[in-house]
Amino acid sequence: MMAHVGRALTGVAPRRAPLAATVRSLASPMPSSPLVAAARPQARGAATITCREALNSAIDEEMEREDKVYVIGEEVAEYNGAYKVTKGLLAKYGDRRVVDTPITEAGFAGLATGSAFAGLRPVCEFMTFNFSMQAIDHIVNSAAKTLYMSGGKIKVPIVFRGPNGAAAGVGAQHSQDFSAWYGSVPGLKVISPYDAEDCRGLLKAAIRDDNPVVFLENELMYNQSFDVADEVMDKDFTLPIGKAKVMLEGSDVTIVTHSKQVGVALQAAAELEEKHEVFAEVINLRSIRPLDTATVCESVKKTSRLVTVEEGWPAFGVGAELCASIFETEAFNYLDAPVQRVTGADVPTPYAENLEKSAFPSQNDIVAACLRAVDVSLP
Amino acid sequence: MSYPKKVQLPLTNYNSTGLNLNKSNLLVLYEDMLLGRNFEDMCAQMYYKGKMFGFVHLYNGQEAVSTGVIKLLNPTDYVCSTYRDHVHALSKGVPSKNVMAELFGKETGCSKGRGGSMHIFSAPHNFLGGFAFIAEGIPVATGAAFQSIYRQQVLKETEDLRVTACFFGDGTTNNGQFFECLNMAVLWKLPIIFVVENNQWAIGMAHHRSSSIPEIHKKAEAFGLPGIEVDGMDVLAVRQAAKQAVQRARQGDGPTLIEALTYRFRGHSLADPDELRSRQEKEAWVARDPIKKLKKYILDNEIANIGELNEIQNAVKTELEQAVKFAISSPEPNMSELKRYLFADN
Numbered sequence: 001m002m003a004h005v006g007r008a009l010t011g012v013a014p015r016r017a018p019l020a021a022t023v024r025s026l027a028s029p030m031p032s033s034p035l036v037a038a039a040r041p042q043a044r045g046a047a048t049i050t051c052r053e054a055l056n057s058a059i060d061e062e063m064e065r066e067d068k069v070y071v072i073g074e075e076v077a078e079y080n081g082a083y084k085v086t087k088g089l090l091a092k093y094g095d096r097r098v099v100d101t102p103i104t105e106a107g108f109a110g111l112a113t114g115s116a117f118a119g120l121r122p123v124c125e126f127m128t129f130n131f132s133m134q135a136i137d138h139i140v141n142s143a144a145k146t147l148y149m150s151g152g153k154i155k156v157p158i159v160f161r162g163p164n165g166a167a168a169g170v171g172a173q174h175s176q177d178f179s180a181w182y183g184s185v186p187g188l189k190v191i192s193p194y195d196a197e198d199c200r201g202l203l204k205a206a207i208r209d210d211n212p213v214v215f216l217e218n219e220l221m222y223n224q225s226f227d228v229a230d231e232v233m234d235k236d237f238t239l240p241i242g243k244a245k246v247m248l249e250g251s252d253v254t255i256v257t258h259s260k261q262v263g264v265a266l267q268a269a270a271e272l273e274e275k276h277e278v279f280a281e282v283i284n285l286r287s288i289r290p291l292d293t294a295t296v297c298e299s300v301k302k303t304s305r306l307v308t309v310e311e312g313w314p315a316f317g318v319g320a321e322l323c324a325s326i327f328e329t330e331a332f333n334y335l336d337a338p339v340q341r342v343t344g345a346d347v348p349t350p351y352a353e354n355l356e357k358s359a360f361p362s363q364n365d366i367v368a369a370c371l372r373a374v375d376v377s378l379p
Numbered sequence: 380m381s382y383p384k385k386v387q388l389p390l391t392n393y394n395s396t397g398l399n400l401n402k403s404n405l406l407v408l409y410e411d412m413l414l415g416r417n418f419e420d421m422c423a424q425m426y427y428k429g430k431m432f433g434f435v436h437l438y439n440g441q442e443a444v445s446t447g448v449i450k451l452l453n454p455t456d457y458v459c460s461t462y463r464d465h466v467h468a469l470s471k472g473v474p475s476k477n478v479m480a481e482l483f484g485k486e487t488g489c490s491k492g493r494g495g496s497m498h499i500f501s502a503p504h505n506f507l508g509g510f511a512f513i514a515e516g517i518p519v520a521t522g523a524a525f526q527s528i529y530r531q532q533v534l535k536e537t538e539d540l541r542v543t544a545c546f547f548g549d550g551t552t553n554n555g556q557f558f559e560c561l562n563m564a565v566l567w568k569l570p571i572i573f574v575v576e577n578n579q580w581a582i583g584m585a586h587h588r589s590s591s592i593p594e595i596h597k598k599a600e601a602f603g604l605p606g607i608e609v610d611g612m613d614v615l616a617v618r619q620a621a622k623q624a625v626q627r628a629r630q631g632d633g634p635t636l637i638e639a640l641t642y643r644f645r646g647h648s649l650a651d652p653d654e655l656r657s658r659q660e661k662e663a664w665v666a667r668d669p670i671k672k673l674k675k676y677i678l679d680n681e682i683a684n685i686g687e688l689n690e691i692q693n694a695v696k697t698e699l700e701q702a703v704k705f706a707i708s709s710p711e712p713n714m715s716e717l718k719r720y721l722f723a724d725n
Contacts, residue, residue: 074582074584075582075583075584078583079583100588100589102554103551103584103589104553104554131512134512167433168433169432169433169495170434171434171494171496171497171498171511172494172498173510173511345718346718347717348493350492350493351433351481351493352484352492352495353432353711354712354714355484358717
């Protein structure tokens with residue numbers, strides 16, 4: 001511990017590449033100010049795409065690559081998707097491969113799972129993951145557990161996907177974050193992408209994976225645009241499941257988060273540097289299960305402070321799991337301060353605008369948590 | 380793109396001109412439908428002005444079903460609804476200003492601003508919600524009916540059985556919970572009325588594309604309860620069917636299923652582009668507007684004159700203007716009370 005005390009104060013510089021531009025390019029949405037736009041480094045790549053386009057192109061390419069891949073869910077075909085993620089797929093692949101279902105989550109999730117037992121590769125959409133609660137028996141008992149229960153004999157190459165977590169003003173029953181619940185189930189892989197690159201690479205990987213994958217998208221990210229490198233648009237671009245990404249390097253505190261909060265954390269990091277000269281390292285988990293504890297551990301060994309951020313409820317959540325995982329590694333000996341968990345409030349999501357805002361982490365909450373983490377070890 | 384098969388208008392099984400309704404009852408029905416229609420139109424206005432947010436599902440066109448059923452119920456009877464719940468709440472007696480305040484997310488809303496459009500609740504009016512998921516309200520309603528029997532058989536209460544009316548749509552009738560509850564309701568002779576508001580569409584899914592047997596009332600037969608199909612654009616026909624169902628339930632003969640054929644004049648929600656329903660189809664149904672139909676009936680039979688009807692219209696407009704004023708001027712919930720109402724003792 002001793003060797004790391006006061007590292008934030010030693011004035012060793014520079015701690016990272018020019019911040020403002022990097023952060024702003026990573027933390028969408030597309031900036032409206034020409035000044036900021038000019039400050040962005042030139043994207044190496046050819047494309048600027050939204051998360052929705054990333055998901056749509058991923059599904060399209062995987063359906064083209066492998067006939068056994070099909071899409072099933074409510075409104076996925078004729079309506080082009082409740083959130084338009086499956087737009088154009090019916091026209092291209094027909095109604096045998098893009099299947100509109102009645103409103104019967106338990107039924108169609110079970111049916112999709114059964115078709116996977118028998119060799120097909122379904123992409124099963126839940127209009128939101130809230131509705132997956134009506135199908136959770138099949139996700140857990142039929143999909144997650146079957147390879148194990150059958151002694152390795154029956155594979156379940158299914159992807160359950162859809163928007164997860166809060167949107168805006170949609171009330172308690174439409175706003176729940178399911179990362180922790182699904183993340184606790186052995187036999188499932190659980191992914192939570194942030195940007196367009198994550199969406200493309202991880203969804204393609206998920207569809208190609210022979211295991212059941214829960215793919216937790218975010219409705220508010222669907223419209224967000226990101227610059228992506230050429231390679232991301234390649235038909236065979238995939239990202240490894242279970243590997244986190246260091247979005248921004250830093251030396252003073254590690255912020256670990258997933259999904260939409262990655263963008264908020266990056267903004268918080270910019271504020272921390274500009275106003276407080278605190279350099280945060282921001283890690284995008286990308287996967288909830290397997291959880292990339294190793295990357296977090298290495299980061300904490302460098303910064304000695306950890307802040308976890310999630311939109312889900314605090315109890316038994318992703319942050320709680322990160323704490324426990326880190327304490328069980330050698331990173332424990334490097335911590336200079338207690339871990340700070342920033343989470344959604346411990347309430348069903350309220351409808352009233354002012355209450356709802358206070359029920360989810362904001363940039364201020366993350367900055368405050370980082371400052372607490374950093375201040376604690378001041379002599 | 381295939382359009383739905385032309386719906387065979389059922390032609391009411393009940394002769395609506397044979398109903399012996401007095402003037403005051405008819406005017407109550409007229410006012411209730413007008414209130415529902417105007418309330419929903421006001422919601423649309425407020426939504427586009429940014430006063431309302433999130434998901435808002437409007438009921439325009441289906442007023443005859445809400446009014447036809449709920450106006451027969453006692454205050455102690457229960458109503459359970461879906462996310463398309465504003466008008467059911469109004470028909471049940473929840474004051475329009477409290478529903479409006481709820482939609483604005485204010486402390487004076489019937490759910491104290493915590494619920495929103497899809498979660499209208501009112502204990503004093505025995506209005507049990509307000510649910511986001513299809514079919515979720517059906518077991519809840521069945522439970523209220525179970526409670527009613529329990530009071531009589533276990534708690535030995537002597538008052539009349541309380542009836543529960545449960546409203547849901549065509550899409551819901553393919554969901555397991557629907558079938559599970561039909562079974563239990565018949566098994567235990569629960570005093571419940573399952574009211575299917577078959578408006579032919581579930582978001583963008585046409586009824587005939589999702590249902591192996593489109594005639595929903597026929598499914599009741601398989602479980603042993605009567606299934607009645609009725610013209611959902613005729614408030615008197617709905618009322619007549621509901622009257623029989625309420626009577627059955629209250630005298631302990633168990634559940635009834637009413638399939639009301641109706642239509643929603645607007646999209647699934649205010650966010651729905653509503654691209655899949657044809658203009659011809661919409662026009663055909665709009666021509667059968669239930670409010671216009673009742674108005675014509677009242678005037679043709681000289682039950683009231685146009686002046687009286689206009690007075691009612693004006694009263695409704697005034698009520699809604701006041702509801703909006705009330706909602707706008709009401710305070711938002713107190714931020715310090717974010718965690719209030721988590722447990723019953725706080």
